[in-house]
Amino acid sequence: MKYRKKVLILLFFLSIITYLDRVCISVAGPAMQSELTIAPDMWGWVVGVFAISYAAFEIPSGALGDRIGPRRVLTRIVTWWSIFTVLTGMARSVWFLLPIRFLFGAGEAGAYPNASSSISKWFPVAERASAHGVVWMASRVGGALSPLLVVPIQAAFGWRMSFYVFGVIGIFWAVIWYRWYRDRPSQMEGVTQAEIEEIGDDPHAVHRGLPWRQVARSSNLWALMAMYFTYCYAAYFYLSWFHTYLAKGRGFSEKDQLLSMLPFVLGAISNLAGGWVSDRLVKRFGLKAGRRLVGMTGLGMAAVFTAATVATGNKYLALLFLSLGFAGSDFMLPVAWAVCLDIGRRHAGAVTGTMNTAGQIGSFLSSVIFGYIVKYTGDYNTPLIPMTAMLVVSTLLWLKIDPSRPLVPEEGVKLRREAA
Numbered sequence: 491m492k493y494r495k496k497v498l499i500l501l502f503f504l505s506i507i508t509y510l511d512r513v514c515i516s517v518a519g520p521a522m523q524s525e526l527t528i529a530p531d532m533w534g535w536v537v538g539v540f541a542i543s544y545a546a547f548e549i550p551s552g553a554l555g556d557r558i559g560p561r562r563v564l565t566r567i568v569t570w571w572s573i574f575t576v577l578t579g580m581a582r583s584v585w586f587l588l589p590i591r592f593l594f595g596a597g598e599a600g601a602y603p604n605a606s607s608s609i610s611k612w613f614p615v616a617e618r619a620s621a622h623g624v625v626w627m628a629s630r631v632g633g634a635l636s637p638l639l640v641v642p643i644q645a646a647f648g649w650r651m652s653f654y655v656f657g658v659i660g661i662f663w664a665v666i667w668y669r670w671y672r673d674r675p676s677q678m679e680g681v682t683q684a685e686i687e688e689i690g691d692d693p694h695a696v697h698r699g700l701p702w703r704q705v706a707r708s709s710n711l712w713a714l715m716a717m718y719f720t721y722c723y724a725a726y727f728y729l730s731w732f733h734t735y736l737a738k739g740r741g742f743s744e745k746d747q748l749l750s751m752l753p754f755v756l757g758a759i760s761n762l763a764g765g766w767v768s769d770r771l772v773k774r775f776g777l778k779a780g781r782r783l784v785g786m787t788g789l790g791m792a793a794v795f796t797a798a799t800v801a802t803g804n805k806y807l808a809l810l811f812l813s814l815g816f817a818g819s820d821f822m823l824p825v826a827w828a829v830c831l832d833i834g835r836r837h838a839g840a841v842t843g844t845m846n847t848a849g850q851i852g853s854f855l856s857s858v859i860f861g862y863i864v865k866y867t868g869d870y871n872t873p874l875i876p877m878t879a880m881l882v883v884s885t886l887l888w889l890k891i892d893p894s895r896p897l898v899p900e901e902g903v904k905l906r907r908e909a910a
Contacts, residue, residue, distance in 0.1 A: 493681045494612045494689065498621055500667060501605050502628040504568070507663055508601055509632030509729075509754075510639070510656050511575045515591075516733045517640040517750070518649040523734070525649075528584050534861020537730035538854045539588055543595035545850030551600020552607070552843025556836070559673030560604035565664050567604065570597030572660030579653030600839075602827070603846060607839035610831045611674055614689055616769055618831050619781075622824035623765020630761060630820065633728070633754030641748060705897050710833060711841070713890035715848035718826060720884035721789065724796065724877040725819050726853035728753055731860050731873075732812075739870025740805040749809060756817035764788060765824035777832055777894040784825045785888040791818030793881035800874045819881070832893040841897065852880075 515522070515537065523533055555563040574594035581587040602625075609621045643652045672678040675686045705711060727735075733750055736742040742749070764784050772780030795815035799808050827842060834841030860873040 492685055493675065493678055494685070497608060497612045497671065498624055500663075500671060501608060501621075501625050503663060504564070504601070504605060504667070505625045505628035506632040506635070507568070507656070507660050508571075508598070509629040510636055511571060511598075511660065512729050513633045513636035513754075514575075514640055514652055514656055515578065516729055516731070517637050518644060518652060519734050520737045521644060521649045522587075526581070526584055526587070530864045531861045532584055533734070534730075534858045536584065536587055536591055538857035538861075540591045540595035541726065541850045541853035541857060543592045544599045545847045545854065547596050547599035548603060548843040548847040548850065549840060550843075552603030552839035552841075552846075554839075555600060555604035555607045556839040560608045560839070561668065561671050561673050563600060564604045564608075565668040567598060567601050568660050568664040568667070571601075572657045572664070573597075575653050575660065576657035579650035579657075600843060603839045603842035606827055606831060606842040608671075608673075610834075610836070610838035612689060615832070616773060619765040619768040619772070619824050619828035621765070622827045623762045626761040626765075626820065626823050626827070627758040630754040630757035634751040634758065636754075637733075637748055637750050708897055709890070710892055710895050711844065711897060713887055714826070714829060714833075714845055717785075717884050717887035717891060718845045718849040719852040720880040720887065721819060721822070721826070721852070722849035723852035723856040723880040724792065724884075725816070726856045727860065727873075727877060728812075728816055730853075730857040735870050736805075736809065740808055742805065742809075752809060753813040753816035756813050757820035760788070760817040760820040761824055764821040765828070768825045768828065778892055781825050781829050781832070781893040782888050782891065785822045785891070786885050788818045788821030788823075788825075789881055789885040789888070791815070791821070793878055793885060794818075796874055796878045796881060800871050800878070815881075829891065829893045833896050835896055835898065837897070 519533065519537075522528065528536065551563065551567065571594055574590055574597060577590050578587070578594065581590060605625055606622070609618055609625070613621045639655075640649075640652045643655065675681045675689050732753070736746070736750055768780050768784040770780075771783060774780070775783075792815045795811045795818060799811040799815065802808050802811065826845070830842040830845055831838045856877070859876070863873040864870055
């Protein structure tokens with residue numbers, strides 16, 4: 491097995507654990523709101539405060555990974571968030587929970603930018619969307635496993651125990667990552683020279699900081715950030731309000747909550763498919779068409795199925811439509827992260843952090859606005875209307891994104907050669 495496949499296996503399990511921890515609070519949400527007496531508007535802040543702190547620390551954490559390597563940075567990130575996962579289970583009031591979730595988000599920030607930085611160092615251009623597809627597929631496996639694990643644990647031991655269990659799992663991963671992983675293929679014992687040449691690793695490459703003044707004038711980057719902001723506004727619903735929506739908005743029982751794994755199962759398949767399809771289209775039609783076609787197709791599907799959810803009165807059809815909508819947006823997801831590598835090159839961590847910062851601002855606004863709309867309308871379907879509008883805008887923004895145009899122009903020639 492090629493060593494980069496082993497790196498991808500570790501990143502696969504990182505992504506599973508990340509979403510086990512994130513989705514855990516959504517699955518446990520109804521029980522937590524009941525025990526801690528949290529109203530809908532305050533629950534919006536509980537799930538939203540994570541996103542805003544996550545956004546604030548994305549860029550510095552991603553840039554740090556570019557500078558000192560994802561080996562040390564990811565070890566710190568996973569250890570930090572595992573500690574605050576355990577502390578979430580110890581919360582006794584909403585006022586204790588809010589700072590915990592804020593610090594949770596601050597610590598987890600940079601997880602996916604550093605995974606992307608690792609992919610940029612270990613995978614050639616023509617394999618990067620597929621590698622991201624595997625990583626994001628794993629996140630959906632984690633989301634699908636979460637209700638299967640949390641519901642039985644919650645039934646037997648209460649909602650707090652699930653946070654303790656997942657926190658310990660994260661610490662275990664961090665130890666393995668730090669002991670085995672190396673930041674460049676040339677630093678890893680056992681990697682053949684043929685694989686190093688295939689990857690295109692340059693052991694003498696010197697990291698230079700991203701020229702932010704130059705980058706800030708890039709309409710390409712601003713379009714990418716706007717696309718991800720509008721995408722995350724809709725997608726964060728599945729990590730924050732989805733299980734509450736099913737229980738309180740559609741009348742699903744706690745036993746029925748096991749059906750909530752459906753979006754994540756379909757999302758796992760879509761992530762893998764989206765990355766695979768994009769890489770094949772890139773080889774045939776070039777970077778611009780290969781990335782853009784997949785992005786627009788996925789988000790367009792998501793908009794259609796989210797609108798269909800609002801229109802149906804059948805709770806099982808609502809679940810199906812939401813699941814298909816999630817699958818559509820996930821078809822796009824690995825492509826968005828691959829574009830960051832396409833245009834960012836050796837600055838992959840900083841660029842993915844920048845994109846994800848914009849996205850998490852959308853996530854924060856979505857979670858808070860959702861709570862207030864429910865509070866003032868008493869209806870859980872109404873917040874899906876602005877979500878649909880955001881997905882339409884996100885689809886159209888792909889027309890402004892050009893993956894073949896790097897942020898640092900002098901790196902463009904090498905990018906085109908590697909893609910070919």
